[in-house]
Amino acid sequence: MSVRAGLHRIIQPASKLWKHWPVTTNTTKYTNIITTPVCVRVCLSCQLSTQAKSQEVQNQTADKESTLPESLPPPSKEFLDSLNDSQMKHYKDVVNMYERHWRFQDIKVPAVLTDTRWKKLLGSGKSKTGKILTLMYVKEVKKQRRKENKEHKERKEDVIHKVSLPSERSRKTFTILKAYNAMEYGPELVYDLGFTSNALPFHVFREEARIKKQLQDTIHANAKGRFPFHLVFCNVNESYRSMLEEISGDIPITITERGYLDMFDRRRLVYLSPDSKEDLETFDHNDVYIVGCITDLETKPLTKEKAQRHGIRHTKFPIRKYLGNTTTCLLTLNQVCDVLYDLKDTGDWRTALRHVPVRFQKREKNSISS
Template sequence: MLRTLFRLAPAHSVLRQHFQLSQCTNKLLSACSLTTSAVSRNCTKIAETKTVENADQITKTHNNPFAKTKPSYDTDEATNKIPPPTGEEERAKLLKVLQLEVDIAHQEGKRVPTLESITEENWLHILTLPSKSARFKYYGYLWQVEVKRQAKERKKEERAVQVLERKEELRKQREETDHIIYGLGHTSFFLRIYDSTINNFQNNRLTRAMQFSPKIVLDCSYDQNMTRREALNAAKQLMLCFAENRAHDDPFDMHYCNVNLESVCSKALKRYIPTMLNPEFPMNVHEKCFTELFPKENLVYLTPHCRTDLEAYNPDSVYIIGAMVDTVNNEPLSLAKAKRLGIRMARLPLDRYLQWGSGSGKSLTLNQMVNILLDLKTTKDWAQALKHVPRRKLLDMESEGQQQKRLLEKRANRLNFNLNDVLDEKRNKGREEQRQKIRTHMKNTPFDVDAWGAKKKNRNSN
């Protein structure tokens, strides 16, 4: 009995200690809960009073943490944040620490720039960074800049070496041959013409065309009648119209009328020609209608839906082309607009000078129309001007004649083949009958060996 009591004694003391500890923890938890509830009540009272006092001054503001000029510093060492330097001595010490940090990271092989490549402005920015992660991100950016600069210098040195080698080879060739070597780098009398020079020349030619050349109008009022894809295609064709008109020897004074700058077509055209709205650029873009810019008696609307053909080009007339791609909607919109405005109408005499194919449409693109009018203005010849119509749309007379010839030859060959077969059958029958006669004759007459030998002996003696 005593032994069992002695065995249970230490366990009882341990249980008693655990019980005391649990009582203490319960008291502490209750005290903490009371204090936290009191603090929360005081905080809510203070917040309520502040909200009541500053209710009129409250404004919704958006705090961008990346837009802070002076970041909030923290002295906690666990977050690797460095407090801002207050004096020159602290700033110098901190700068030495950061330089040592960069040097150690560079020796460890991290993506950190060398100390020589970091400028004073970079160090000033590094001193404002609050944490180690921010500093190393900026080190990585400086490392990328340094690597790109080194690669650029290396390529420059390689190009310089190649230029020296090429010059040395040319010098050796000149020493070996006494003949004059023509080219831009040698004794050539030709000058190099740059693209900027060609652009300035063509723009100057357009400026001269604005003063003296005939007018042509591209009506850009059909945006609501086209799909997005058709509008983008129309913008590309308008850009080609300007480019091909500018490249011509005698260009038109081209005007883009009824332009809505917010439409899909106009925005796409602005991407193709970014300088189209600049005042010094030779391109006429109008938001007004062409009836407000030119006299109505000189306007001629070119539409394929009318019945009157354009007989000859008149330089006093202002020809209007509807800037519309009608792959889906083939309604006579340009005809209706010309009738509504009371303008003369005409169409190109395509059926008179061309033979269209069976599976192709007669619609032409805007740049093809401009090219036809340009050549018609200079040559006065419809056959020469209509060469801009794609050959795939026309009926090729040579290929058509060859196809007809092949068909006739095929039929003739069939007839000849049948007649030959008939003649061959008759000849074969006659030959077979003759062979059968010879065979039957040889079968009926016995073979005489003495007569055959005498005939052979007489043949040899002769």
């Protein structure tokens, strides 16, 4: 009992002393500081900034949704009519995937989807369609920027050491004039488009895209040469005609539905075929060389069989004779034109075969090292 009484006496005065602590007696010095309103102001400013940020995000989202089209630009009616059932199903799946999913994933699309671009889209799988659309959009933006930069440069005079160089328009006009001159005086180089593809429906568009790119490189690279070929495209249907008119631009070329047998003497015709056993020794200006418009992925001897069926000569480039045991003798359409052009100008096969890709010569290097 005495212990409890003693503790009570000690604790009770301490609690009474706490009420009269010296710090509390000097509270009058800090009466001007009010903390609660400051906290309220900070919270209000944070709330306003949060609301402003959320409003900005909503505006950006609304802008994106407004800029993104609700559906993909449709192709032409002729293109849709040319699709079979499986291709039409693939086309509808791509459109539905964009409207339901890709449009909300910020996948940007070009302003115009031509029939060529639709062929590329339908020639790939659904998993790659979104990436291809984005790449098309990026290419369109880059093309627009190059056009703007080109217009900006054309305003300035191209001067080096106070010597004015010919403008790009003048160089382009000179290239076109050389192509016109080749149509009258240059040697003919015939491209035969009379082949039908046996590939799958999804691969047909891919092969057409490869042929289009290779022929475009052929036409423009040939026109830039000093003495270009007279390019003749025979056995051309309507779809190939529109493609050739698109890729040639202002460069003159010959496009005809007739066959090479109706245009040239059979004795002058020489079909270039990688499956032939005869090597081409020299370039003969009196001969007319024919190139079959099939991709380098085709492994069947279609060109050799066609030459034998029509009773004309066939030959091949002596690639293995000068470059050794290469992995393949198949070249693209533009590479064939480049090889013939250098052979015509120089007469040297080693100079002409520099257009053969280096990757085809790996086997030769391995055999030499071993």
